[in-house]
Amino acid sequence: MRITPTIQNRNFLEDLALTKARMDKAQQQMSSGLRVNFLSDDPYAAEQASEISAITSENEEFIANNDQLIGKLQYLDHTLQGFILTLDTARTLAAQALSGTTTPNSRSALAEAVDGVRKQVLSISNAQYNGVFLFSGTRRPAGDAFVDNAPGFTYNGNDEAIYHRLDRSTTVQTNVTGQDLFGDPPAVLDVLDTLRTAIQNNDTAAIRAATDDLEALSERANSLAAAVGHRIQVAEHIQANLKEHNLVLRKETSRLVDANLVESISEFTLAEQALQVSLNSQAKIQQLSLLDYLR
Amino acid sequence: MGTLFGTLDIGRKALQAQQLALQVTSNNMANINTPGYSRQHAVFQADRPVETGAGLIGTGVTVTNIESARDQFIELRLVQETQIRSEQDAVFSALNQIQEVLSASADGLQDDISRFFNSFSRLANDPESSGLRNAVLATAQSLAASFNSAARQLDEVQARVNGSIDDAVNQVNTLAGNIATLNQAILAAEGSGSEASGLRDQRQEYVKELSELADVHYYEATDGTFYVSIAGGHSLVSGQAVQPLAAVPVGIQGFFEVRSGANNITNLISGGAIAGFVQIRDRQIPDYENDLDTLANTIINEVNTQHLLGTDIQGNAGINFFTPTPAPPPPMVLPAGAARNFAVNPAILANSLLIAAGQSGEVGDNANALDLASLAVLKTLNGNTETYAEAFGSLQFKVGTAAQGSKRALDAQSAVMVQLQNQRDSISGVSLDEEALDLMRFQRAFQAATKFISTIDQLTGELIATFGR
DSSP: OOOOHHHHHHHHHHHHHHHHHHHHHHHHHHHHOBSOSSGGGOHHHHHHHHHHHHHHHHHHHHHHHHHHHHHHHHHHHHHHHHHHHHHHHHHHHHHHHTSSOOOHHHHHHHHHHHHHHHHHHHHHHTOEETTEETTSTTOOOSSOSEEEOSSSEEEOSOOOOOEEESSSSOEEEOOOOHIIIIISSSOHHHHHHHHHHHHHTTOHHHHHHHHHHHHHHHHHHHHHHHHHHHHHHHHHHHHHHHHHHHHHHHHHHHHHHBOOHHHHHHHHHHHHHHHHHHHHHHHHHHHOOGGGGOO | OOOHHHHHHHHHHHHHHHHHHHHHHHHHHHTTTSTTOOOEEEEEEEOOOEEETTEEEOOOEEEEEEEEOOOHHHHHHHHHHHHHHHHHHHHHHHHHHHHHHTOOOTTSHHHHHHHHHHHHHHHTTSTTOHHHHHHHHHHHHHHHHHHHHHHHHHHHHHHHHHHHHHHHHHHHHHHHHHHHHHHHHHHHHGGGSOOOHHHHHHHHHHHHHHHTTSOEEEEEOTTSOEEEEETTTEEEEETTEEOOEEEEEETTTTEEEEEETTEEOGGGOOSHHHHHHHIIIIIIHHHHHHHHHHHHHHHHHHHHHHHHHSBOTTSOBOOOSBOOOOOOOTTOOSOTTTTTTOOBOHHHHHOGGGSOOBSSSOTTOOHHHHHHHHGGGOOOBTTTTBOHHHHHHHHHHHHHHHHHHHHHHHHHHHHHHHHHHHHHHHHHSOOHHHHHHHHHHHHHHHHHHHHHHHHHHHHHHHHHHHHOO
């Protein structure tokens, strides 16, 4: 085959372009830290990384939301525990009233103490988290959720449950309605009203009945608190899983699209050497011509 | 029997022949970098001998022709392969732009889809929060802007490619005119029987340039003129006549239709840049736009359907969250332009309280926000097999695979072209070493002829001196 200067130049330019393309690619990988800079670099990896990015973003949102939800559930749990303790106090007062050693003065003091408990319960029933009533369901009353109409009360909330999704497949109830906790018969404020009157009247039968009601209420509150506690556990477990899942997804994304810097640097160095050799050899070949020997 | 003056004539013809050969050599060296130039050589032929008493004796040398070194088969293959390379080049160039539009960058459409549905998930935590409601609107606007931008950029690529078709058609006509002019010049120049090598080289180069634009078929008539046709047989150049193409804008988009006379040959052009432009404009971009519109339309419909099931913060029934895409005229099924016209309902944009986060009318109800957020994980696209994120990923895969395939094909074709060009140059290219040797050869021959004439002149002088007293 005849080799002309044009062939030599063309081949040289083609080789030069290929070498520079290799250098460019390696340099791009080094500067971006990514193996996949364009969809065409690795379409499958780009597609997978894109879909993983959507899942990661969704998980991050769940994680951020769950942090808030766990906070809310823990506050709810704390409030329920407070309510249970308050009921215990009421039951203790009732037991004292049934002791048989009460005097009119002591009964009056006990009735006053029951009244104090009633005020505590009313305060608990209007507890708020981030400015929202804990026990008003989905309703947002302008005033209090529970309004004292002693005797008795008005409930301005509703009995709607509020749910939140902890991840793609798990939904939990994040509230306890006032109806569940205080409002269903026997309603706690009504029971306390009855107890106070019974103590004042030294009506032991009524005190016993109120004590039974308080026990039932306490059991219900304990049951609700246990359910909330379980939800916190579930949320914390899912939260840990989500964080773990995101870690796995990030590793997978890294495996799919991140550059192996050692490989990139090595490739760049090889291409650079090839470029230097190519330039040197071409410079030498170009100098040689039979025309130089003509005199 | 030869005479001294006859012999002197042999010297004269030798001088002329070597001088001509030197001229050919210098022309070769001058054109070493001329694209499409085929090296030439002088064809020497011994002149007819004359009878002498001792037998036949030659009468010198004449250059009978200046021939070009050319391989028609390789020239033809170059034209064919150039068509393929140019088509692939046009396709890759456009796909490269398209993959930028749909790339997986941090601010891409994929992230906006995630952020939009995540914003409903966050709103569910505190459905009456005006901050979170405004955040939903902000992410919805970003999503709309991303769809609009992707559709607009695809439109821009399509418009650029469309404009390139017009430019290419004009170039085809210019080149066809040049070929016809050269046909005429070659016909005139070769009437005397000698080969018009330079003109032929130039014409071949124009044919090659033409093949970069369209699928070119050509043949050489007996009179040396080229007949060129494109698009599977539509005549472009017939000897000295040209049947120009026309690029006629059609429809509201003004897409150029390529016409040869009254015939629409747009889809008959099977090679060259025009074929690539048509493929991108009429098939690939509409395919990607269709996928993007399907995704946009599904999001619009499903979000609207769910939003209509909810109640706003004042307990009123939900309204469309996004502006619905107008139904297409039959028999079309998919509303075109869903991505281009993707927009948040202006009423909701003006009043975030209209976002229907609940379903019961209560302020604290988050049921609809939860249902809206969960749309992101429902497989409602591509035959209920893909979520929005997966459908967009599939579109990215489709574009990426097309761009990757196109790049690989282009690289392979470029390598074929280099090989073919090298083959052509090994036959037709100018070698400076060869020309240097020829220069020496003809210089020596010229010097010898000069010496020979000088010798004959000396002999003639001696004769005159001896017998001329």
